[in-house]
Amino acid sequence: MxxxxxxxxxxxxxxxxxxxxxxxxxxxxxxxxxxxxxxxxxxxxxxxxxxxxxxxxxxxxxxxxxxxxxxADLGPYIERKLFTVNTGHALAAYLGYLKQYETVQDAMKDSAIGADVEQALSESGAVLVKKHGWKADEHRAYIETTIGRFMNPALSDDIIRVARSPIRKLGPNDRLVAPAVQYCALFGNVPHGLAKGIAALLRFDDDRDVEAAALQQTIAHHGIEGALRQYAGLESGHPLVAAVKDEYGRMEKNKN
Structure with missing residues (x-):
C-alpha cells in the first residue's frame, strides 16, 4: 500500500x-x-x-x-493462523470431499473427520509451540476454539470453495506440507495426521477446478512421488513421501 x-x-x-x-x-x-x-x-x-x-x-x-x-513480530502470528485455521480448514474440506459432504460444517459432524483434524492440528501445534515458545495450554485452547469455529452452524463453508486450488495449497510453504516437513525435522517422526491431509488433497479431483485437473494429470503420468516432488518440493527419499503414499493407498474414493 x-x-x-x-x-x-x-x-x-x-x-x-x-x-x-x-x-x-x-x-x-x-x-x-x-x-x-x-x-x-x-x-x-x-x-x-x-x-x-x-x-x-x-x-x-x-x-x-x-x-x-x-x-513486535507478526511472523509467528501469521504462521499460527496458517498452521491452525488454514490447516484444519483444508483437512476438513479434503476429507469431507472424499465422503461427499457439501460443507465443512457437515464434514466436521463426522467423528472420524473431526478426529483427523484434531490429530493434524495437534501435530502442527507441536511445531508452533516448539518454534515460537507458545504456551502449550494456551495453544491447545486456540486449537479448540478453531475447531469450534469450523462447526459453527450459522456459517456454511462450501467444501469445493475451501478445497479449490490444491496445487497452491500443496506448496512447500503452505498449510499442509510446511508444518509436516517442520514436524519431521523437529521431532524426527512423521506426522500421520498431516500426511493424511496431504493424501486427501491429492485425491481432490473436482473437474471444475483447473488446478485439480492439472494435479490429477501429474499423478497419472508421474505418480504420487512425482506430484510431491513437483509441487511440494519433496524428494522421494523424504519420510513424509512414503507416509503420504501409504495414506493415499488406504483411502477409498466414496464417489459415484
Missing part, C-alpha cells in the same frame, strides 16, 4: 509522509463464508476474530485501536 500511495506523491510529499504516516503490517484471522448479498457492503462473518498489528513501522505512539492486538 505504501508503494501505491507514494507513487501519487511528489518528492516533498513523500518526505513529509515518511515522517508522519506509518504503514503497519497486519494479519486478520476471521472466517468469511461465500455469500451473495443485495447490499455489496453487507458481509456476514463469524463472531471470532483476531487482528494482529506489527509495531515496527509505528510513527509516534501506538494508537489505541479497539480490538487490535499489537505485536
Amino acid at each position: 505504501k508503494q501505491h500511495v507514494f507513487a501519487h506523491l511528489s518528492e516533498a510529499e513523500q518526505q513529509l509522509a515518511g515522517e508522519s504516516v506509518g504503514f503497519l503490517n497486519c494479519a486478520v484471522d476471521r472466517i468469511v463464508p461465500n455469500q451473495t448479498n443485495d447490499d455489496p457492503l453487507a458481509v456476514t462473518v463469524e463472531p471470532f476474530f483476531e487482528w494482529a498489528i506489527e509495531t515496527r513501522n509505528v510513527i509516534g505512539t501506538v494508537p489505541p485501536i479497539q480490538g487490535a492486538h499489537f505485536v
